[in-house]
Amino acid sequence: MPIDPTSSPTPEPQPTAREPGRRVLQPFNRALVAPASAATIIAPAVEIAVGLVGTGDQYRIKQMVETAFRMMYDGRCAEGLTIEDLCAEARIGLGHVRDHFADDLILIADVAVRLMHALDNRGVAYEQLTTIGVPCRRSYNGLGADQIRNAAAAIRFMALAPTGSERSATSIDLPLTEGTRDDHTSSRADAARLKHFEDEIGVRPPGTLAEHAGMLLRWHNETRVRTNANRSLFAGRALSAEQFIASGFSDLIVAGPMPSGVPRRRRETAGDVLFPGLQHELIATLEDYKRKAVLYRGPLSGRYDPARSSHGVFELIEPGPSHLEGVLGSADDWGVEWYWSPADERLVRRAVDPVRIEDWRVVGLADDLATAVALISHRLRLWPQACIERAASDSGIGLLQARGVQSHAVLRAILRMANAAMVSAERRARLARG
Numbered sequence: 286m287p288i289d290p291t292s293s294p295t296p297e298p299q300p301t302a303r304e305p306g307r308r309v310l311q312p313f314n315r316a317l318v319a320p321a322s323a324a325t326i327i328a329p330a331v332e333i334a335v336g337l338v339g340t341g342d343q344y345r346i347k348q349m350v351e352t353a354f355r356m357m358y359d360g361r362c363a364e365g366l367t368i369e370d371l372c373a374e375a376r377i378g379l380g381h382v383r384d385h386f387a388d389d390l391i392l393i394a395d396v397a398v399r400l401m402h403a404l405d406n407r408g409v410a411y412e413q414l415t416t417i418g419v420p421c422r423r424s425y426n427g428l429g430a431d432q433i434r435n436a437a438a439a440i441r442f443m444a445l446a447p448t449g450s451e452r453s454a455t456s457i458d459l460p461l462t463e464g465t466r467d468d469h470t471s472s473r474a475d476a477a478r479l480k481h482f483e484d485e486i487g488v489r490p491p492g493t494l495a496e497h498a499g500m501l502l503r504w505h506n507e508t509r510v511r512t513n514a515n516r517s518l519f520a521g522r523a524l525s526a527e528q529f530i531a532s533g534f535s536d537l538i539v540a541g542p543m544p545s546g547v548p549r550r551r552r553e554t555a556g557d558v559l560f561p562g563l564q565h566e567l568i569a570t571l572e573d574y575k576r577k578a579v580l581y582r583g584p585l586s587g588r589y590d591p592a593r594s595s596h597g598v599f600e601l602i603e604p605g606p607s608h609l610e611g612v613l614g615s616a617d618d619w620g621v622e623w624y625w626s627p628a629d630e631r632l633v634r635r636a637v638d639p640v641r642i643e644d645w646r647v648v649g650l651a652d653d654l655a656t657a658v659a660l661i662s663h664r665l666r667l668w669p670q671a672c673i674e675r676a677a678s679d680s681g682i683g684l685l686q687a688r689g690v691q692s693h694a695v696l697r698a699i700l701r702m703a704n705a706a707m708v709s710a711e712r713r714a715r716l717a718r719g
Contacts, residue, residue, distance in 0.1 A: 318714065322713070327354065341390065357707060363679055391457060395505070396511075409449060409534060417443075445501045447535070454704055540578065541561075568646065577650050579648070591635065599624040599625065603623075609663075620638050630647045645661055680703075680704055
C-alpha cells in the first residue's frame with residue numbers, strides 16, 4: 286500500500302540505557318522543575334549574551350526572562366501572554382522595552398539559549414531547521430496571519446533549534462509567510478500589508494522557505510562572529526570561548542517535513558506539508574552558507590525497491606559508526622537498510638518490518654555518510670520534534686498579544702530564553718535524582 290505522502294518520517298524505537306554517555310531519555314516533566322533554580326541558570330547566560338551582542342540592559346532582560354520562566358511554569362504563558370502583563374510583573378516600564386529591547390534581543394536570545402546548552406554540558410550535535418504551526422486568535426492580524434473564512438486561525442514559524450542527544454530548544458524563529466498574503470512571491474500577496482511590515486521592520490519580509498532559512502542562518506553566523514570578536518568575556522568563567530564555539534554551535538542541519546501554507550479546514554495549523562529535500566532554492570541557500578544537511582524528500586511506496594535498476598542507481602551501504610555516536614548514541618537501526626545514490630545525493634532508508642521507506646537529500650555529506658545516517662536516525666526518534674512542539678504549546682506563541690512585529694519578536698525571544706532555562710532546570714533535577 287502506498288504511504289500517505291503527508292505523513293511524517295517513521296518514529297523509531299527510543300534509545301536505551303545501553304547507549305554511551307549520561308543522557309536524560311524520558312520526556313520533559315515540568316513537575317521536576319524547581320522555580321527557584323531559574324536565576325542561577327538564567328543570570329550567567331544572559332550576562333555573557335549581552336556582553337557578546339554589545340547592547341541591551343542586562344538587569345532588565347534577566348528580570349523579564351525570570352518572570353517569563355515563572356509564568357511558563359504555572360501555565361499562564363500557554364493562555365497567551367501580553368507584553369503589558371509581563372512588564373507589570375517584572376516591574377519594568379513598558380516604554381523602556383519598546384524603545385530598547387527589539388533591535389538585538391533576537392541575537393541575545395540565540396546566544397543565551399546556546400550558552401544554556403553549553404553550560405549544562407549538553408553539546409549541540411546539530412541544528413533542527415523546522416516549522417511550527419500553532420493556533421492563533423481569530424482577531425490576530427500580524428505578519429504571517431492569514432484569516433480565511435471557515436478555516437482554522439493559525440500562524441506558523443520557521444525556527445532553528447540547537448539539538449543534543451535528548452533535548453532541543455529553539456534559539457531563533459520568525460513568522461513563516463510562505464503561502465500567505467504576506468508572501469511577496471505569491472499571487473495572493475497583499476502589497477499594502479507588505480509595505481506596512483517593511484516600513485516597520487526595515488526590510489521586506491521573507492517569502493520562500495529559502496528566504497526564511499537564509500535570514501535564520503545570517504543571524505546564526507552573526508552570533509558566531511560576535512563570539513569570536515569578544516573572547517575576553519569568557520575569561521575566568523567555567524566555559525571558555527573555544528568551548529562555547531565547539532559545543533554551542535553546529536554546521537550540521539536536519540530538516541524533516543515542514544507544515545506550511547494556509548489551513549484549509551478547522552483544527553488545522555497548516556494547509557500543506559513541504560518536503561525540504563525537494564526545495565532546490567533551500568538546498569542552494571544551505572550550500573551558500575556552507576552548511577551540511579540531511580533534508581527529508583518524502584516517503585516512498587512500500588513497493589519501492591532501491592535495489593532495482595529501474596528505480597535509479599542505488600548501492601546498499603553499511604555506514605559504520607559516526608563521530609556523533611558519542612553524543613547521539615548508536616543509530617540502533619535493527620532491521621533497517623540504507624541505500625545511497627551518488628548521482629543525485631539521495632539516501633534511502635528502508636525499514637524491513639514493517640516496510641517503511643523514506644527518501645532523504647544529502648547536502649555536503651557525500652564523503653561522510655555515517656554522519657548523515659546518524660543525523661537521520663536521531664531525527665526519527667520522538668525527542669527532537671516533541672521538544673519543539675511542547676515548548677510552542679507551553680509558551681503560547683500563537684496567542685501572544687503584542688502590537689506590531691517588533692513587540693511580538695521581543696516576547697518570543699524572552700520566551701525562548703525562559704524555555705531553555707526550563708529545559709535546563711528539568712534536566713539538572715532529573716540527573717540529580719539519578
